[in-house]
Amino acid sequence: MVFFDVITRGAKLKRTREAQQQVEKDVAGLTLYQFFACPFCIKTRRAMYKMNLPIVKRSASKGSPYRDELLQGGGKIKTPCLRIETADEVTWLYESSEIIKYVQQRFK
Template sequence: MSFLISFLRNLVGGILVFFDVITRGTKLKRTLEAQQQVNEQAQQLRLYQFFACPFCIKTRRAIYKMNLPIEKLSASKGSPHRDDLLASGGKIQTPCLRIENQDNVEWLYESSEIIDYLQKRFT
């Protein structure tokens, strides 16, 4: 039974990913200098995600539209990134944005909160 649920979840997720890719729209345009600054700031960010998760798709879509080169890390079973998410972030929940500040690391877990944070910081 769990195999069937997993199969259906992945099938629906794959369909969502397909429609996300074909309906994504355009990226935010910045001057070369402004984009370089954004690129530097984005190096402090990592997105832990599941490929077919609807909330992860929503977050990746927003990241794409804001033209943010944020590293995306799979938190799938067996991934070392999953272990890092649990050990450092405290729970396996995606999407999760890891934000490195000068003195500490912050973990932001809700897709809407992640998107709001990114919009305030980068737009």
């Protein structure tokens, strides 16, 4: 499944250098917690790839220190989960469709 994703994902969104630099700055507060072969995680990573969003990805697999971070912060070990950190708060967004909708609205 992962192999199929890699060979069929298509091209990244092209932006001007300045616009891409702004996007890179804006994604600094975002982190995706994931399982590598999870189909919903693949769907989410694929959307982020196509939108050219260099969001930090963390494995929530057993034995990973990020697994405990996900449990402590989000309250459950469920992926994909997008950690959204702003100056005021941290929000944990679950569900691939909701994550994709969020990034599509935020990074039009």
